[in-house]
Amino acid sequence: MTAAIRTQYCEPEGIQVQEVNTPAPGPKEILIRVHASTVNRTDMAILRGKPYIMRLFTGLSKPKLPITGTDFAGVVEATGSEVTLWQPGERVWGFNDLGLCSHATHICLHEAANIASIPDNVSFLEAAASAEGAHYALNFYNKVNIASGQNALVYGASGAIGSALVQQLKAQGLEVTAVGPTEYMESMKTLGADHWVDFRKTDFTRLSARFDYVFDAVGKSTFGACKRLLKPKGIYISSEPGPWAQHLFLPMITGIGGGKRVIFPFPSDIPATLGTMNTLLSQGRFHPLIDRTFPLEQISEAFQYVATGKKMGNVVIQINR
Numbered sequence: 001m002t003a004a005i006r007t008q009y010c011e012p013e014g015i016q017v018q019e020v021n022t023p024a025p026g027p028k029e030i031l032i033r034v035h036a037s038t039v040n041r042t043d044m045a046i047l048r049g050k051p052y053i054m055r056l057f058t059g060l061s062k063p064k065l066p067i068t069g070t071d072f073a074g075v076v077e078a079t080g081s082e083v084t085l086w087q088p089g090e091r092v093w094g095f096n097d098l099g100l101c102s103h104a105t106h107i108c109l110h111e112a113a114n115i116a117s118i119p120d121n122v123s124f125l126e127a128a129a130s131a132e133g134a135h136y137a138l139n140f141y142n143k144v145n146i147a148s149g150q151n152a153l154v155y156g157a158s159g160a161i162g163s164a165l166v167q168q169l170k171a172q173g174l175e176v177t178a179v180g181p182t183e184y185m186e187s188m189k190t191l192g193a194d195h196w197v198d199f200r201k202t203d204f205t206r207l208s209a210r211f212d213y214v215f216d217a218v219g220k221s222t223f224g225a226c227k228r229l230l231k232p233k234g235i236y237i238s239s240e241p242g243p244w245a246q247h248l249f250l251p252m253i254t255g256i257g258g259g260k261r262v263i264f265p266f267p268s269d270i271p272a273t274l275g276t277m278n279t280l281l282s283q284g285r286f287h288p289l290i291d292r293t294f295p296l297e298q299i300s301e302a303f304q305y306v307a308t309g310k311k312m313g314n315v316v317i318q319i320n321r
């Protein structure tokens with residue numbers, strides 16, 4: 001099979017696309033022919049081994065998994081002798097934020113890994129692009145009791161997390177104000193945002209509106225700067241710990257008074273994300289934003305593009321076309 005390989009933590013230029021042995025499924029494993037995967041910010045962090053704390057899980061001195069990739073959409077090609085959950089020919093997708101070796105033409109996974117069927121109306125590209133950003137987005141709003149009729153501001157609405165979050169919140173009946181670049185305005189309207197603010201022209205922290213939630217999906221704001229945007233019991237959630245890691249300890253302090261609060265969205269429960277996204281995708285209520293597609297042979301270029309921080313939504317790798 002063909003795979004994107006690196007043996008050390010490195011920059012995108014260090015990835016090589018090589019021929020390696022196709023894994024054979026063990027008794028409880030399935031072999032999947034991969035049709036699409038993404039290059040996302042999680043892949044970028046695992047490639048570089050940064051932040052360093054991540055190496056406790058991905059390998060201290062060098063990556064445990066030589067093949068890159070955290071998500072996939074494909075077809076079950078073969079099953080082990082004791083597999084009961086999946087059949088050859090089934091269309092499946094999945095995600096693991098610690099790595100799946102899915103930047104390859106084939107992967108072998110335990111039948112009970114984070115895998116779900118792909119709804120009939122969803123393409124491989126769409127499924128792959130509904131995993132990483134959507135998982136982190138879902139882990140923003142599942143930390144709070146959102147209710148139809150509330151309002152939210154999403155800062156960084158053009159990213160993989162932000163574009164998923166806008167659609168997920170709209171599906172829950174919230175009024176959404178999206179903050180992002182002008183070029184993205186038309187896409188945001190299509191995805192359902194009620195209001196749009198160009199972050200280069202307007203300081204969104206000075207808006208007169210007040211929100212039940214401020215979600216920073218690009219990790220470039222602070223609670224201090226956004227506090228005035230919140231209603232008296234409003235909640236602030238950011239994808240990043242903040243310049244002094246304050247978003248990690250502010251939840252304890254701000255949780256005491258009953259007023260404006262900070263919550264840090266530690267992600268968990270990938271199977272729940274796959275289930276929720278399958279419901280939204282099959283009902284046509286979620287359409288992942290796809291920026292560019294690259295063939296597996298150009299995966300290094302795909303990583304370089306993601307490293308710019310300029311992608312809009314998702315960058316998809318097409319495999320086995």
Ligand SMILES: NC(=O)c1ccc[n+]([C@@H]2O[C@H](COP(=O)([O-])OP(=O)(O)OC[C@H]3O[C@@H](n4cnc5c(N)ncnc54)[C@H](OP(=O)(O)O)[C@@H]3O)[C@@H](O)[C@H]2O)c1
Nearest residue numbers: 041042045156158159160161181199217218219239310311
């Ligand atoms: N450490 C990890 O494993 C990990 C994993 C996933 C996500 N994250 C974090 O989650 C955050 C978002 O990730 P993502 O994958 O959704 O990002 P992404 O897809 O790379 O999002 C980048 C988008 O944000 C826009 N943007 C940049 N600066 C902005 C600003 N100041 N205001 C509003 N929009 C701005 C960019 O537009 P322009 O091109 O116009 O600048 C671009 O469209 C990041 O903080 C990332 O570090 C971390």
